[in-house]
Amino acid sequence: MLGAISVHDAFSYRPQQGLSRDSVVRQRDGFENGTVRRLRAKEYIFCEGDPRTHIFHVEQGVIALSKVLGDGRRQVIDFAYPGDYIGLGLHGEYIFDAQATCAAKVKCIPASALEDAAASDPDLALTLYKAVLAELATARNLLVCVGQGTAMERIAAFLVRLRDRAAVSGPNGNVFSLMMRRSDIGDLLGLTIETVSRTLTKLRSMGVIEIVNSTEIHVLDEDKLERLAA
């Protein structure tokens, strides 16, 4: 299976090895403490291997965290939603790519600032520890889903998670926007965009969901959706 590298415009262009990376440019315009940075869909915040100068706090939108193999195949590791932190850890470099799946805003916090604060504040340190444990649990649950589930089970489980997220933040959890392309979903679940599309279509024809404008989902039968999830 070969995943294509989609290169859409100069702004979202993923820097290749050996070329000067645009993260250097980015640091000059908009990386001051607490600065909020606006991102367009498909724009990169950083790439795997970039020096880990900042932690980012998602204010708006969705950020895909992913790893890319040499031949272009991409695995999305997780999506970061408003409230989530990106880039925690002790490595000198980022260990994955971070890319907006839609228009987004992130607050940029110098990594040293957060780490200094954590060193003198046990509560903050515990919070960071818990955040990493949560990331670990998320990664393992996704692994179970991808390793054991059929396409239908993976898509259904993904939709259930989106629904649960929407349910806590709004009045009607059964209506939400995907905020991302089919390729982002496919790269999360280890499926092709065609399989994602076909599976969503099947869920629609089964009366489980309704799809508006390719991007907005209405869950019509949440019980059935949950039974379909792995």
Added chain:
Amino acid sequence: MLGAISVHDAFSYRPQQGLSRDSVVRQRDGFENGTVRRLRAKEYIFCEGDPRTHIFHVEQGVIALSKVLGDGRRQVIDFAYPGDYIGLGLHGEYIFDAQATCAAKVKCIPASALEDAAASDPDLALTLYKAVLAELATARNLLVCVGQGTAMERIAAFLVRLRDRAAVSGPNGNVFSLMMRRSDIGDLLGLTIETVSRTLTKLRSMGVIEIVNSTEIHVLDEDKLERLAA
């Protein structure tokens, strides 16, 4: 895909919901501080949902950490090797099963002892934080492998990791024992035992490895093996 739950003898029997779990029995014979517990192949140390009373330090053998779906499908999340700790975290319950893949020895440490020590010892706390970060990196790498790799790429990557592990602990990293059944490998990589077997056979017929007694691997062409890995 339906993975069978193999039940072999009373000792390794995986307790079902609602039945009294043998972990209660186990706590009576061999869970004192620092006690070393001997395990037979396929014996459980604990199950997901058991109260998290102890941390375990692997002394010998291999422990499979896994999650099981309702219908018996199992995803191995990681293998713990001598030197590794099992059961770190802040949850009140274990969040996965831990089962020996072969004869093994683990040292049992009361969870409270380790956590009390970490609270007053920043160095230990940092060590635990790093351990969790390492687990996170492992889980994500496995996710990339399982989500994007073919059967051959997954098996090759798995063998490369075993070879690297053997290389640091002994004189000849190219000869090592799997220390586990095909089903453990399959459940790690999201493959059936038949596919694992066929892929290993193919690697043998390609002259990349030699298989002795189903369980001992000789890597004959490590360059080719690495090129095959995802």
Added chain:
DNA sequence: CGGACCGTTGACTCTTGTCAAAGCCAGTGG
């Protein structure tokens, strides 16, 4: 209006899963 991007759908291929049979090996008991 034209182009780029995205999503959907169809036809076909192929990798992997499923089912079944047979062999191997170790442990056990006669």
Added chain:
DNA sequence: CCACTGGCTTTGACAAGAGTCAACGGTCCG
């Protein structure tokens, strides 16, 4: 000492789910 048994692996034949390739349509935007 040997036959038997159970667990594990290997192999083959076949089925099915997902991937690949291609065409088309819709939407957004310059």
